[in-house]
Amino acid sequence: MNARSALLLNTGMLTAIGLSAAQTASSARAGIARFAESSFFAKNGEPMTLALVPEEALAPVEELLDVEATWNNRAQRLLALAVPALQEALAGVEQPQTIPLFLGLPDELAAQGAEFLASLAQVAEFEFDRTRSETICAGRAAGLLALDRALEFLANGRGPFAVVGGVDSYFDLDVLNALDAEDRVAGEGVMDGFIPGEGACFLLLGAPDAPRSTTDAELILISAPGLGIESGHRYSQEPHRGDGLATAFAQLFSSAAAAHTPVHTVFAGYNGENSWAKEWGVAYLRNKEKFAEPFAFEHPVDCFGDPGAALGPLLIGLAARGMTKGYRSGPCLVWCGSDRDARGAVLVTTGAR
């Protein structure tokens, strides 16, 4: 087993279609979407359609006074989303304080990563190993970048367990107005937009030789991600060629993870915007021999909207759950990309004990 891989031991999720990993996965499997008109209005006067977690499902973080003083509404919401999912992922873990968290967050929190982790530990009412934890503030691909950091941690023998996560929310007036100004919010008259959503997902990972109590006949392995840079991203002046995702795929398939091909299911980081179809097309065509014919193609953002930095871990969690329950064929390829240049892809496979 490649040292740059890890076992998936547990998952926690909170999305518009499920308040746990089990409910999110079953809703996505059944194709149930949960979008609703919001109280935010687009510049054309129409209410924006969003995919939101019900307020009653959020952790009541506002009870902590210093949270309100430090954080704006969006950051508070991220904390409120993260807590239930993190608690689900770490349920039953006896010493969470020894486990570091590698957390993907939206770009805007780049200067406040450490403070965010401190507040998260406070509102979650349990400690994780903050001294060795990291935040990666890079938007949609942040979760896969965080996975890379986590696997590095495990491969270097710095600890037997790590948590990888992602949390994000577009439910913020400034964020939505900015997207609306760029005609990116799906709605009447918008030809190339997405449904803004939110969510949180945490994956408890173990090093291959870590002690574990699972008796499952099949374990879930997550490879080290292939990473790429798209110089022609949405906010760049350079031509959009799709090289970034293609590089991520090539890096992934050139590693030891390549032994697990051909890929039978793809969990795509489509968010509804057309540019992802081009990037996928380029990456797929350059690596076509690595895919089974036919292969299944899943894009669960159709169900829970674009959850931003939570997307990568969510796709990994859904792939894992589907393979464990037998309704998805592996190996599964998970990929996603940020609005800016980060691109990532990872293989999720099963490995018999």
Place this chain on the structure above:
Amino acid sequence: MIPALILLADIVEQHLEEAVMLASRRMRSVRSSLQSLATLVELDCRIDAHLDGLLVDAENAWTLCAATLKFDEAGEVFVGAQVALASGISEPIQKIVEIACSTPHTLPGLISALGWLPYPRVASLVLSLSVSEIAEHRYVAVAVQALHRVGGDWVQKALHDKSTLLQARACRAVGELGRADLVPQLQVLNQSADEAVVFWSCWSAALLGDLSAVAALKRFATAPDYANDALDVVLRRLPPQAANLWLEELAQDEANVRLIMQGAGIVGDPAFVPGLIGMLSVPELMRIAAGAFCTITGVNLVDAKLDAPPPPENDDAPTQVDPDDDLPWPEPQRVFAWWEKNETRFEPETRYLLGQPVTPEHLRWVLRHGNQKQRYGAALELAMRTPGTPVFETTAPGFLQQKRLGA
């Protein structure tokens, strides 16, 4: 810190509504020519997905089922049973069994639900039902064990049950399980005073190679409750010439015309085709005739553009059940032209199924690629050709069937 909400109730309600709707659709269509293995797999995956969503919290789902479902039709009973069983709580399980066994049209829902799950998960419930004082409970146990093709002496015991309802189902199970060792017991039971016991004992015995049972089974060919099942076995067990002669005898009575056409499709002799084409001019018979034509020749009317739009509906006519609702309307001239062009491809006095001679290899192909009606026929024929082999269960969950077929 625990949030106030831990399960999205509106999503659970959606799962319940969809699961019931899809389960009802399945029960209506699982033996229909409209379903193939591929479409059944798709339908069953959708059902399984919604059951998955309900069973995230089975106890909560049962509360919802009990509050919103009337359980007056098989689809609702199917879903309710899945939820009750997953809850592991005895009260819902007892309730759903009681509801299911209260009417003949809800019983299939429970049997299907218990047939859907892996047998080890339902074995202890089935065992307890098998020793119940209530005949319907014991019937469920027999039907489920037959569905799962469970081995053991349960079927012998059921053959001697005091309830003729059970005896009849057990007689049928003997054939389904390929229990040729029980043919002598069937030969005793075919003297029963109960018509259903007689029929199913003859059916199974004929399936298992007892030619004397074939003769007894023939007289059921004109009995509405048994005609289809009788034809299925008689025409496959008899040598082709004998089968043709018997159909000619039945044809003496005009009332048997639908049976003859159905029988022609089963025997598969190309000599029947001109007669079937002749029936395309009779509006109330053209679809069943075309269905038999397609079963023999392998033509898909729609793909080959030999179909026609349905005739305009007569709003004044009283509403009746349409026995050919699942069959396309043929365009007679085009069908005739196709036969003229392709007739020489078909050897006389050779049985054909979907355009190819009936061989074990082709039957296995039909089992993978035919529609549900054709698949059932192929399963019977394969079992007949290999004595002692259980009949492949074509109503099992599609994804399980695919695994079993290595498809």
